Amino acid sequence: MSVARFWRKIPQRYNLIGTKCLTCGRYFYPPRTFCPLCRRDGKIVEHEFSGRGKVITFTVIRSSSDQFEHLTPYVLAIIELEEGSRVTAQVVTSPEEIKIGMQVKRIFRKISTDGESGVIHYGTKFTPL
Amino acid sequence: MRDVAVIGIGCTNFGEVWESSFRDLFVTAGALALEDAGLSGETIDAMYVGNMSAGRFIEQEHIGALIADYAGLTTTHIPSTRVEAACASGGLAFRQAVIAVASGMEDIVVAAGVEKMTDVEPGASTDALTGAADREWEGFIGATFPGLYAMIATDYMNRYPLTREDLALVPVKNHKNGANNPIAQFRQEITVDTVLNSTLVADPLRLFDCSPITDGAAAVIVAPLERAREFTDTPIKILATAQASDTIALHDRRDISTLDATIAAGERAFRMARVEHKDIDLVEVHDCFSIAEICAIEDLGFCRKGEAGWFTREGETQIGGKIPVNTSGGLKSCGHPVGATGIKQVCEVVQQLRGEAGKRQVNGAKIGMTHNVGGTGATVAVHILGV
Numbered sequence A: 001m002s003v004a005r006f007w008r009k010i011p012q013r014y015n016l017i018g019t020k021c022l023t024c025g026r027y028f029y030p031p032r033t034f035c036p037l038c039r040r041d042g043k044i045v046e047h048e049f050s051g052r053g054k055v056i057t058f059t060v061i062r063s064s065s066d067q068f069e070h071l072t073p074y075v076l077a078i079i080e081l082e083e084g085s086r087v088t089a090q091v092v093t094s095p096e097e098i099k100i101g102m103q104v105k106r107i108f109r110k111i112s113t114d115g116e117s118g119v120i121h122y123g124t125k126f127t128p129l
Numbered sequence B: 001m002r003d004v005a006v007i008g009i010g011c012t013n014f015g016e017v018w019e020s021s022f023r024d025l026f027v028t029a030g031a032l033a034l035e036d037a038g039l040s041g042e043t044i045d046a047m048y049v050g051n052m053s054a055g056r057f058i059e060q061e062h063i064g065a066l067i068a069d070y071a072g073l074t075t076t077h078i079p080s081t082r083v084e085a086a087c088a089s090g091g092l093a094f095r096q097a098v099i100a101v102a103s104g105m106e107d108i109v110v111a112a113g114v115e116k117m118t119d120v121e122p123g124a125s126t127d128a129l130t131g132a133a134d135r136e137w138e139g140f141i142g143a144t145f146p147g148l149y150a151m152i153a154t155d156y157m158n159r160y161p162l163t164r165e166d167l168a169l170v171p172v173k174n175h176k177n178g179a180n181n182p183i184a185q186f187r188q189e190i191t192v193d194t195v196l197n198s199t200l201v202a203d204p205l206r207l208f209d210c211s212p213i214t215d216g217a218a219a220v221i222v223a224p225l226e227r228a229r230e231f232t233d234t235p236i237k238i239l240a241t242a243q244a245s246d247t248i249a250l251h252d253r254r255d256i257s258t259l260d261a262t263i264a265a266g267e268r269a270f271r272m273a274r275v276e277h278k279d280i281d282l283v284e285v286h287d288c289f290s291i292a293e294i295c296a297i298e299d300l301g302f303c304r305k306g307e308a309g310w311f312t313r314e315g316e317t318q319i320g321g322k323i324p325v326n327t328s329g330g331l332k333s334c335g336h337p338v339g340a341t342g343i344k345q346v347c348e349v350v351q352q353l354r355g356e357a358g359k360r361q362v363n364g365a366k367i368g369m370t371h372n373v374g375g376t377g378a379t380v381a382v383h384i385l386g387v
């Protein structure tokens, strides 16, 4: 991913800052600037998520693209955040420990290294509570 | 709207075809389709070509023009359009061709699909395919395509009675069918043990749950039904064309194990064709992973949610069962050149309805269905064809 494309979303990626629709009360992480429910009646504001959630489903990635191959095997999951929004994230735990319903919290971690530019991308992973 | 029929089909061999270039592949498929319809190139009015990622796989864009050029159609300057919806690119190209003829805008239209995937290393193709999902919020996080479908499988197996062995029966059945398909990439039968002993890719999915990386092209020619008999004795009528969309990211779906776009496109297709499930003699579904076939037969309504494991175990999806699924061998055994798959599915159904499917023929098949998925279910195209 290009440096600009990554840096554009740094606050969102580092601090789990998403959005909230004041009209219907829904939370969005990843952030949306348009509420799919209220459409033009929606009123979107920024919202910092608590960072706590639970595992909805998961897998252990054993084979990956060049950027992530060195991390294998790693745990990937869909996390339902406390506020109700769902997000895909890595969980820092062993393949034997991960299970559906596991309570997790966010942590700040290195996500990947761009092979060509050597730029390190940081972002949010989760760890068991 | 006019009624539309398929008057010609053509498909290259699927596989790792290192001696054939991208251009060779689509020229071969197109020539086979023209020959099948008894047409020459100058009668073609327009062309739609499904292609997911020539930009990543062979560093070539502007595929519509390239194909018209190398198919020898520059003298007639026909409109030639690339259609992209990841792995559903072929299904959408077919739909565009059908709509063009149905509208009365064009008469003889080619719908093609092509993908040349093996000119890059496996890591690079894995990454290119991840572009079918949400790059910023799935791919960037470390999600792979098998990983996303694996999360569907984990969710499904946690909620419904589907064992690891049941899941293995999907590729076993598809290889059995593919063994009788001359164009298939893998023509050997496999057993449940072959699947269970293969390498883990993303738990619980193993190598033999996953469709392969494939080179290949397919083409079909459509025309107004009223003119179809000028070209063929066996026109196959398009009874329905339907398409639906959903969230790009799996985590935003209403239900992880249900493809709502499949439900929507399926319902629209049944309504348009005015047929019921019991009328469908065979269906080609998008089994990019074993779990995808399980979800597809439920979401299309051939069995109830949660029952596809039992339905598969009972043999209902085999040739001779209640609803033969993936007689071509599916994406798993026939191969999955992503942009070509949706067109290949149409070719298979046409062969079946003409009674030309040889050892994998469904006896007396009159109505067939195709189901082509883009990404993890963000785009779905469903077609119903009949004699």
Ligand SMILES: [Zn+2]
Pocket (backbone or CB within 6 Å): A021, A022, A023, A024, A025, A026, A035, A036, A037, A038, A039, A042, A043
């Ligand atoms: Zn709202």
